[in-house]
Amino acid sequence: MSTFDIKTIGAIGAARPRPAGSDADASPCGACTVRHLTICAPLEDHELSEMNRIVSSLELDPGDPLFDEGEPANAVYNVTAGAIKVYKLLGDGRRQVTGFLFAGDFLGLANDDIYAYSAEAVTHATLCRFQRRKLEVLLERYPRMEKRLLGMASHELAVAQEQMLLLGRKTAKEKLASFLLNLSKRLVQRGQKGNPVSVPMNRTDIGDYLGLTTETVSRTFTQLRQSGIISLNNGGKVEIHDRDVLEEFAQGF
Amino acid sequence: MSTFDIKTIGAIGAARPRPAGSDADASPCGACTVRHLTICAPLEDHELSEMNRIVSSLELDPGDPLFDEGEPANAVYNVTAGAIKVYKLLGDGRRQVTGFLFAGDFLGLANDDIYAYSAEAVTHATLCRFQRRKLEVLLERYPRMEKRLLGMASHELAVAQEQMLLLGRKTAKEKLASFLLNLSKRLVQRGQKGNPVSVPMNRTDIGDYLGLTTETVSRTFTQLRQSGIISLNNGGKVEIHDRDVLEEFAQGF
DNA sequence: CGTGAAGTTGAGTATGCTCAACGGTGGTGG
DNA sequence: CCACCACCGTTGAGCATACTCAACTTCACG
Numbered sequence: 203m204s205t206f207d208i209k210t211i212g213a214i215g216a217a218r219p220r221p222a223g224s225d226a227d228a229s230p231c232g233a234c235t236v237r238h239l240t241i242c243a244p245l246e247d248h249e250l251s252e253m254n255r256i257v258s259s260l261e262l263d264p265g266d267p268l269f270d271e272g273e274p275a276n277a278v279y280n281v282t283a284g285a286i287k288v289y290k291l292l293g294d295g296r297r298q299v300t301g302f303l304f305a306g307d308f309l310g311l312a313n314d315d316i317y318a319y320s321a322e323a324v325t326h327a328t329l330c331r332f333q334r335r336k337l338e339v340l341l342e343r344y345p346r347m348e349k350r351l352l353g354m355a356s357h358e359l360a361v362a363q364e365q366m367l368l369l370g371r372k373t374a375k376e377k378l379a380s381f382l383l384n385l386s387k388r389l390v391q392r393g394q395k396g397n398p399v400s401v402p403m404n405r406t407d408i409g410d411y412l413g414l415t416t417e418t419v420s421r422t423f424t425q426l427r428q429s430g431i432i433s434l435n436n437g438g439k440v441e442i443h444d445r446d447v448l449e450e451f452a453q454g455f
Numbered sequence: 456m457s458t459f460d461i462k463t464i465g466a467i468g469a470a471r472p473r474p475a476g477s478d479a480d481a482s483p484c485g486a487c488t489v490r491h492l493t494i495c496a497p498l499e500d501h502e503l504s505e506m507n508r509i510v511s512s513l514e515l516d517p518g519d520p521l522f523d524e525g526e527p528a529n530a531v532y533n534v535t536a537g538a539i540k541v542y543k544l545l546g547d548g549r550r551q552v553t554g555f556l557f558a559g560d561f562l563g564l565a566n567d568d569i570y571a572y573s574a575e576a577v578t579h580a581t582l583c584r585f586q587r588r589k590l591e592v593l594l595e596r597y598p599r600m601e602k603r604l605l606g607m608a609s610h611e612l613a614v615a616q617e618q619m620l621l622l623g624r625k626t627a628k629e630k631l632a633s634f635l636l637n638l639s640k641r642l643v644q645r646g647q648k649g650n651p652v653s654v655p656m657n658r659t660d661i662g663d664y665l666g667l668t669t670e671t672v673s674r675t676f677t678q679l680r681q682s683g684i685i686s687l688n689n690g691g692k693v694e695i696h697d698r699d700v701l702e703e704f705a706q707g708f
Numbered sequence: 709c710g711t712g713a714a715g716t717t718g719a720g721t722a723t724g725c726t727c728a729a730c731g732g733t734g735g736t737g738g
Numbered sequence: 739c740c741a742c743c744a745c746c747g748t749t750g751a752g753c754a755t756a757c758t759c760a761a762c763t764t765c766a767c768g
Contacts, residue, residue: 290620292707298620311609318613345598352601355608356564360571362615367543367551369622370666374756405715413623418756420716454545627724658747671724673748
């Protein structure tokens, strides 16, 4: 894994983060459609102008890296659209995707000023970037935001523990059932329809997230499809026919 | 899993949390030997008296439950001595231990007022108990503590991600190597010798933590022993002979 | 259409699980 | 004091789930 500073990514050319269009730049925070989900939720409208001053917008294409494990953690991010994956690697290249992030999700919290994982775009995605030091000043002034951040971190922690249960103790079928239900729930949380479920990531990413190979993911999809529990539509849409059975699988009965 | 209120545990008789001896009660926080590791770290000496007022001490025997998943989260805890395990269960009883906690470690942060996991003593253990509502008042007054809590949560998050990598992508040998090195590092962090490593939990707990069966844990210990990398001493002590090889296993080379 | 990447399916295999037996140890009660 | 018992850890044999390697299909995109 190369370790390079986020500020030079554009120059390297592997990624092409670019400033978002002028529309968004005019009053990005005021126009933010996912504010209630982000770290900005506790701020009053008139306080957003301060946010505007320290935030910058960012756009990524599929496969573009956002940052790499080990890199100095100079910024934190809020996803405003699209999907991001975060992952860790072993020495021989084995990969564990520790999470998929969608609009409203937060990433980049680093304990010791070094990112503990890498982040990369799954789909075309837009993000808000907060310079770490400037954000810290703001947090000092608005303890509400710090509280919000703690709430988000402790939610992340609960999600991580659920994922450990999945990785350590569930079968392939149970893993995939849990995964689909999770995606569905997160869509609903964002006010979208929870069925059919949009599955924007490929089989390799799903496998690396669930601790499986692509082949096993594919076979398990087939198995669920042939049981009539789901169907696979075009454009990565999965239609859930029997949510109850899926729930039973997910909970290990 | 039964869900009962922590306050009634004593009456039920499954557990026997009891107030610690009068020595500790006199000025528990002032005498705390692990304060620098806890949420109390940022408090000045003269502020500890406030802490004293909202904290109570607690003692558990091996196997005693502290709280159960799903229970209302009325308190958070700091371990002051001994070892605690936290775990989640599937419907059919499969178990995933999501962490082992030692002196200085913190548990009980709950996002939605409900514990997301169960906690139980591994060895004889002592803990500080903070009533949630009272702690919140204190956090309001000391943003430093809130910041500290955020730091601890984000550290936990990094640890959780490392564990996901282990569960999803490491072999049995790599899992056990990582586990032993982790225990060793945590001993060193607490100012103790990192070798030999005290391993107070049994094979079942280790298996449930690493996503393995007891038999596989046992076989893998034997394998590492026969390779001369470790030896198993009395009293659950593991002596590490070749840390470098263990590190290589743990990092997946 | 042609090409390359992604997904699916098949055959054989290996890692770790299941089931079972056995040995050591510590606690208990006769 | 010692026999007994329960629990824990270890080891063995056989097995199953998911992996590896490979071929083939589908799809997106030029």
